[in-house]
Amino acid sequence: MQIKENNQKISLLICAYNEEKYIGNCLNFVIKNSDNLFYEIIVVDNASTDKTAAIVANFKKHNIKLVTEKEKGLTKARQRAFLEAQGDILAFIDADTQMSKGWVKQIINEYKKNLNLVCLSGPYVYYDTNKFHKLFVKMYWYLLAIPSYWLIGYMVVGGNFVIKKEILKKMGGFDEKIKFYGEDTNIARRASRFGKVKFHPSFIMPTSARRFSKESTLKTAVVYVLNFISEIVLHRPFTDKYKDIR
Secondary structure, three states, rough: OOOOOOOOOOEEEEEEEEOOOOOOHHHHHHHHOOOOOEEEEEEEEEEOOOHHHHHHOHHHHHHHEEEEEEOOOOOHHHHHHHHHOOOOEEEEEEEEEEOOOOOHHHHHHHHOOOOOOEEEEEEEEEOOHHHHHHHHHHHHHHHHHHHHHHHHOOOOOOOEEEEEEEEEEHOOOOOOOOOOOOHHHHHHHHHHOOEEEEOHHHHHHHEEOOHHHHHHHHHHHHHHHHHHHHHHHHHOOOOOOOOOOO
């Protein structure tokens, strides 16, 4: 999988912990909708105890590289992905996402349009929830999240963002002290010192609503908002503990 656009190689990076239910489908969507535009695809198996690694190994014929990070933690896995990647632009998605057609081309177009663009992100849409949750999420993005981005000037969604590798190097990589919540805002805040961090409403990533299903929709939204604010104001997450929802 090797195409250069504007001399920029794009690495797709997927961190996975016990994702046997989702990772195969995620990779099928990547293969179907990437238009062969990725320089490489790397899955970081983050101390999984299920069949995640075996499922990813079945995709070897598609040149998907499997890397193991034995120390559990999202930022640990992201840092390993960053260190392994050879691309100029690093694209991060979650293992329960379903990449849509045109997602990679939008990355290429956005970086072509703006040489000052260092990081690109966009909202989630949920493929496995009811109409009420979909309406709630839409209101969340357009009434709260996007206006907050306009006000603050940066925003990143952890399972749907792209960053220049050279910028991530200047930032010192990911903050491995952060366990889960707030890691995306931490990246956005630090990257904004080096250039434009763009949150585009049309740069959409379909993902699972499993956290909404296991925890209430309102609770999930409140926790993310609190951590977003805390990272901006205090430069640290509000919530230290988290649950793995599988």
